[in-house]
Amino acid sequence: MFESYDLTGVFDEMFEAPGAPRPHYAPALERLSRLDATSFQRRRRMADVTFVNQGITFTVYSDKLNVERIFPFDLVPRIITAREWDIIERGLVQRITALNLFCKDIYHDQRILTDRVIDPALIYGAKMFRREMIGFPVPRDIYIHICGTDLVRGGDGQYYVLEDNGRTPSGVSYVLENRTVMKKVFPQLFDDYQVRAIEDYPLNLLNTLSHIAPRHADNPTIAILTPGIYNSAYFEHSFLARQMGIELVEGQDLLVENNFVYMRTTAGLRRVDVLYRRLDDDFLDPLSFRPDSLLGVPGLMNAYRMGNVSLANAVGTGVADDKAIYPFVPDMIRYYLKQEPILPNVPTYVCARDTDRKFVLENLDKLVVKATNESGGYGMLMGHQATQTEREKFAELIREDPRNYIAQPIVELSQHPSAIDEGGKLRFEGRRIDLRPYILSGDKVIVMPGGLTRVALRRGSLVVNSSQGGGSKDTWVLEE
Amino acid sequence: MxxxxxxxxxxxxxxxxxxxxxxxxxxxxxxxxxxxxxxxxxxxxxxxxxxxxxxxxxxxxxxxxxxxxxxxxxxxxxxxxxDRKTIDLMDTNDRWPLEPPADYTLCDYMQFGGPVVDCPELRELVHDLRVRPGTPVGEIAFRMMQSVHDRFVYEQGHTTVSSPITDFLRLGKGVCQDFTHLFIGMARALGIPARYVSGIVHPMKEALRGTTQTHAWCELLFPEFGWVALDPTNRRQAGNNFVTLGVGRDYRDVxxxxxxxxxxxxxxxxxxxxxxxxxxxxxxxxxxxxxxxxxxxxxxxxxxxxxxxxxxxxxxxxxxxxxxxxxxxxxxx
The missing domain is CATH 2.60.40.2250 (Immunoglobulin-like)
Structure with missing residues (x-):
């Protein structure tokens, strides 16, 4: 099944050399090799049926039909050693600490700007810089409570940070469900490993949210604010609410009275103290932000400003995960923590800088161009695969609005064997993967061991976004 | 007063x-x-x-x-x-182009956004001011007020408070918000920090346009004097009968x-x-x-x-x- 497995030109997670698995993958490989196609198919069907029955689906927005799809699940688990994880974990804790200090600084003293570590024009030109937050002390100085940082592994095996999703990162429900399904359909695989548990994530999340409850709330009421059933991550919102035993509310279920937020219940109004909002800033409060938003809660910002309700994540964290500000995160780490970054960034060209822009325009065929305020793989150009027309269109866009674009060299993601089914014959082929660990900052910073490994299921593809045809696999972090 | x-x-x-x-x-x-x-x-x-x-x-x-x-x-x-100080616009020492200000928060008053849209028609208007290196900023402000006053008509019912200046440029008619937004756009196109003021004007003897209710005007930053309040709708400096309620980047803030x-x-x-x-x-x-x-x-x-x-x-x-x-x-x- 691994006979024709191709290792050329990339970092492979399982194999050091053809036929030579890395030691921590050997027991898994041994078990997988002993499987026959039929029993593997059976397990796969079991897994698929479980996902459909649970309603674990997502929607692709650009797709006119807006149909729900299941997120393809790849049965071969990704395994990360304790030693490797230790580096990732320390790197992520360092990064979120710096990002939270950055948010606090940007909305208060702006030392990093007055010291000219970051060009102020970059911040003042960022769409997600929320001036409403200037001078407003958020509870316990935490801005990003829930972060989903994307990591990729280059040809050298080094982990790089691709982006910090510090607004409303999604996907953690897949991580939890993938593990449940994996245990159900492939229990034997776990026999040879001590895999670190992830099942305490909902409890940790709940503690993180309780940590920021307003002082007057002894036994705080916490709720998840969802944009509603048409949102692609609605499943996740309801899943997390159920796991934590808290209410799932939409904007229309809430009401502001005398700067407190209340939930309409069958027994009358009930005060809400903390909202885990899965709604972008723009839609939160039609009075403060987009006036046409029907999804938010009018007056919510006033209640927030008065300290009567806490929001996770805080308003305005988008300034930290703006793609044109991302290149400065290593500088933030040096500036605020006086440390060297443990996890490096992917080299990034900021089109707002003249020299960078010139280089980008001259090398469009070798670069990935991204719009700074988009995410999820939208507004992107993969230079080497694009047509001349597409490249010219992007060159035009960059010239018109340089602040809105950055470019990066094409990162050769690492590959991992995926089970490929061709005409009833089971084979393993390398597919590109990334990793999104989830980081909670509350009383202390907790990194969930593992995270979402996304797989680019199309052969040779480097795009892992679920909206662009990606799948996922269970991710194991080993105890020792 | x-x-x-x-x-x-x-x-x-x-x-x-x-x-x-x-x-x-x-x-x-x-x-x-x-x-x-x-x-x-x-x-x-x-x-x-x-x-x-x-x-x-x-x-x-x-x-x-x-x-x-x-x-x-x-x-x-x-x-x-x-008790406002007015200045003689024809006698100022600040020369165009202005040095980029040391206070970076002025970025907010130098970039386009909201109704203050950059567009070719705006650039044309600015071009016609014939600003040259060395032109005193006061004189530029004066020419800007002259230009807006000569080319645009004060008339209600054509625009709303959220109309972008492209509407005003196209229609040639509007109210104080439009005059102010356009004026701000011209200043920013020239690299002069400009902010929006919402307020109230107490009517004096001469008839002021748009004074029956609330009014809008603009402030330009002259390095020599600080913020200078100008009323482009009435082609004059704000006097002691101008009461400031709010300042911001444009109408949306105030x-x-x-x-x-x-x-x-x-x-x-x-x-x-x-x-x-x-x-x-x-x-x-x-x-x-x-x-x-x-x-x-x-x-x-x-x-x-x-x-x-x-x-x-x-x-x-x-x-x-x-x-x-x-x-x-x-x-x-």
Missing amino acids: LLLITHNTELSYTEMISESVMELRVTPRQEMYQHRLSFDLAIGPPTSVNSYFDWLGNSVHSFTVNGFHNAIRIEATSVLEV APNKGVFRGRAVESMAVTVESTLLQQVPEELAAERLRPLPIPVYPGWARDRRILSNAFQVAKSAQQASQIAQQTGQSAQ
Whole structure:
């Protein structure tokens, strides 16, 4: 099944050399090799049926039909050693600490700007810089409570940070469900490993949210604010609410009275103290932000400003995960923590800088161009695969609005064997993967061991976004 | 100049509404040139009012009326003293182009955004000013006022408060917001920091355009003098009869009132402003006072009639053009 497995030109997670698995993958490989196609198919069907029955689906927005799809699940688990994880974990804790200090600084003293570590024009030109937050002390100085940082592994095996999703990162429900399904359909695989548990994530999340409850709330009421059933991550919102035993509310279920937020219940109004909002800033409060938003809660910002309700994540964290500000995160780490970054960034060209822009325009065929305020793989150009027309269109866009674009060299993601089914014959082929660990900052910073490994299921593809045809696999972090 | 200003806003609705949430920016600012002695705010239906300073230093009052109602009344009364310095625009030392300011927060007053849109027509207008290196900034301001005054007509009913300057440039007609936004756009195109001012003008002898109610003008930053207040609608500098309520990047930052309510009613708004020149400070002034007005709420109303629509409406007072796009509320992180 691994006979024709191709290792050329990339970092492979399982194999050091053809036929030579890395030691921590050997027991898994041994078990997988002993499987026959039929029993593997059976397990796969079991897994698929479980996902459909649970309603674990997502929607692709650009797709006119807006149909729900299941997120393809790849049965071969990704395994990360304790030693490797230790580096990732320390790197992520360092990064979120710096990002939270950055948010606090940007909305208060702006030392990093007055010291000219970051060009102020970059911040003042960022769409997600929320001036409403200037001078407003958020509870316990935490801005990003829930972060989903994307990591990729280059040809050298080094982990790089691709982006910090510090607004409303999604996907953690897949991580939890993938593990449940994996245990159900492939229990034997776990026999040879001590895999670190992830099942305490909902409890940790709940503690993180309780940590920021307003002082007057002894036994705080916490709720998840969802944009509603048409949102692609609605499943996740309801899943997390159920796991934590808290209410799932939409904007229309809430009401502001005398700067407190209340939930309409069958027994009358009930005060809400903390909202885990899965709604972008723009839609939160039609009075403060987009006036046409029907999804938010009018007056919510006033209640927030008065300290009567806490929001996770805080308003305005988008300034930290703006793609044109991302290149400065290593500088933030040096500036605020006086440390060297443990996890490096992917080299990034900021089109707002003249020299960078010139280089980008001259090398469009070798670069990935991204719009700074988009995410999820939208507004992107993969230079080497694009047509001349597409490249010219992007060159035009960059010239018109340089602040809105950055470019990066094409990162050769690492590959991992995926089970490929061709005409009833089971084979393993390398597919590109990334990793999104989830980081909670509350009383202390907790990194969930593992995270979402996304797989680019199309052969040779480097795009892992679920909206662009990606799948996922269970991710194991080993105890020792 | 010692002034007593009453600034009343009456909102009425064709049907019962509920859950009104409002934000007011109607308090005269405390400035070097403007000293507020007293501010009295009365709101009905009676409710609790909270106040805070926004990031621009404007003072904001917010309140909610959740019960059913069909009218809201807001009365803001201030006593203040204005003593502005005016400058001779034809005699200034600052030369164009200006050095980029050391204070980076001025970025906000130098970049385009909201209704102040950069466009070829704006650039053409700026080109026609024939600004050359070395031209005094005061003279540029004067030419800008001349240009806006000569080419555009003051006429109501063509634009709204949220109209971008592209509309004004195309129509050639508009009101004080449009004159001000365009003027700001021209200044920013030349690298001169410019900000929007919302306020009230006490009528003096000569007829000022757009003075019956609230007014809008602009401030340009002259390195030599600081902010210089200019009224492009009337081609003049702001005098002591100009009362500043709020400053911001453009109208969006300083709307005197904006609100959201639940219901299907159509809103109409009547604003009346009166100002009196005082000879002496009245006795027994309260520095700041909040009062309820006897406008009713109808708690029993919901039992009598069912609400058909659940949709929130943006109150017309905000007059934001709303295009309801497909809303998902979240980018795909």
